[in-house]
Every structure is written in structure tokens, then in C-alpha cells.
Amino acid sequence: MSALGTAVVVAAAAANAGIAAADLVPARFVVANSRLVGVAARWIPVLAGLKLAGATGLVAGLAGLTLLGAVAAVGLTAFYVGAVLVHVRARVFHNIGFPLTYLALAVGSLVALADRL
Secondary structure (H helix, E strand, C coil): CCHHHHHHHHHHHHHHHHHHHHHHCCCHHHHHHHHHHCCCHHHHHHHHHHHHHHHHHHHHHHCCCHHHHHHHHHHHHHHHHHHHHHHHHHCCCCCCHHHHHHHHHHHHHHHHHHCCC
């Protein structure tokens, strides 16, 4: 994997771990955004768990478990496609850049890890 690919995977893992931590607090902006897009607050810890699982899988991919990392990247890609669709469904576009950024990191991680398979 190239240095750029490694950097993308590290960034994706760090970003997902960070937002999962914000979900678990739960940070005010997380609760407010969830309300705006119609996601019940009771789902926030579940979604945080999925993000943490993805971040952990990406780290495992960097550590040599490439297939696990690629599967985690697929899961995060699907997760953030869903997040973008939820924003579109709710017509909440002022902050759609956030899930789009996480989606780009997930796709970039998938490309980087798939290159190692």
C-alpha cells in the first residue's frame, strides 16, 4: 500500500473513532443532527458501535489482516451511503458535507486495502 493509501486508512479510522466517541458522549451536535434527519436518539449508541467496529477493522487491515480491513471499509461505505440518503430523504443539506467526507474516506480506504488483496 502506498503512503497515501495508508494515510487515508489512518484518517478514516481516526475520524470514525472520533465521531463514535462524540456519539457515545452524546455530544449536543450529534443529538441535534440526529433529530434533524429523523434518527431516534436511541439509535445513536448502536450507530457509534458500527463506526467503532469499522474503525477497528480498518486498523486491523493496516496490521496485516487485509481482508478484514477491506470488509470494514465496505461496511463503512454502506453505512455512509445510508447516512447520505437519510440526509437527502430529510432534505437536510446544510451539513451533508460531513457524511460525504466520511463516505469519501471509507471509499478511499476500500480502494487502498483492496489494492493489497
